[in-house]
Amino acid sequence: MLTFFFINVTWVFFRAQDFSTAWRLLTSMFYQAPDAKTLLHTMSMVKICIITIGLISFHWMMRNTLVLQVVEKMSWWLLAIIWSLILILLILSQESSSSFIYFQF
């Protein structure tokens, strides 16, 4: 978890367009300024927390195995349900698509 914390700090520099933004963000992360703005809706925050916790938990559970190995041991109906869910969510989300981040490279 400590590693994850430090990695998050590095992402600030990775994503920020310039150093002033990065610095501003970093200081906000560790110190609450009195005139700080709240930007995000509570719903978004909750959503992101859930996803983050889900993502980290998934990583921890899977850290010594591979998706395909897990899939092989799964019962076919469970796999079918999960796969259908994935496809349905995929079709529903098609509107807000953008270019892969790594396409800048």
Place this chain on the structure above:
Amino acid sequence: MVFNSYTFIVFFLVMLLLHNLPFSWKVKKINLLIASYLFYAAWNPPFILLLWLSTVVDFYVGKALFTQENKYKKKLLLVISLIGNLGMLCFFKYGTFILENFTLLVNLVGFDFHPAKPNIILPAGISFYTFTTLCYTIDMYYKKSEPVKSMLDFSLFVTFFPHLVAGPIVRPPQLVPQFEHPKQATMQQLMQGLLLLSLGLFMKVVLADSMLAESANKVFDSKDVLSTLDAWIGVLAFSGQIFCDFAGYSTCAIGVAACLGFILPHNFLYPYAAIGFSDFWRRWHITLSAWLRDYLYIPLGGNRSGLFRSYLNIMITMLLGGLWHGANWTFVVWGALHGLYLWAEKTILYFRNKKFQQRMLR
């Protein structure tokens, strides 16, 4: 072309069909090659020339390197390849950046130099395919593997559309041998490939784009000072976004290749469960860190030239790795931070081992 588009789905279905029809293996390979160039051309047709240039030059340089015995001629050939590939990369990717910094430097010294900002387009995937062809020529220099016999196989290796634009960065011994015999997906491979493709698209479209991108963008584009909670949520959103986006892409690439019967290497192995930073780099963008380790860190001396030198080598590798990601000093700082983390980890382990050794000797 991008994986999350209807164009790609049509393209992919056509490819699957053609690949499974009773043509000769050579025809199928040519088919894959043409399709890969089409895939790339869908972005910006003229830039295929650059890709083609890198492929042709490195094929012949690689061939010559393997048979050349003269030490100086070998070095010359290697330099040609390095200048060709890195030169292309530097011009297109770092041209504007270099000019900006040069201008800054020159103005600092007192000259009044204000050139117009050049409008250089960044060719898609250039960071990836230059690294791919470069590792071939470097392998040939060290005679690490056999040279690729046919131009068709080599071009297909470089241009193979699943990995062309954003990796995984494949080494010749990992892919070229797969071209020797007809490859077609078994039913199981096809199912697995489609599952991975769905999973990758899900990570990219549903998680990264729909759920995380908006908040991450809002926070990082804001010019105001934000509350601690907002700042942290934005950063967490981006962490999730970049993983789901990039690992999603790699998963799609591996899945698509599997549907065609080819095996691409893993690129991500649950990096957010990493313990320590060396572990992180064994789990994040695995093919890039392996490339940097084998073609930059180890040639620099790795950890075999003394303690001080190994620290230096780690930092150089991380700085350049950072710079590879983009033409901005922020990326270099990102790399530097990772370098510092690795230094700290190395130092801690060194002292821990010393204590352990001292205890054992008692």
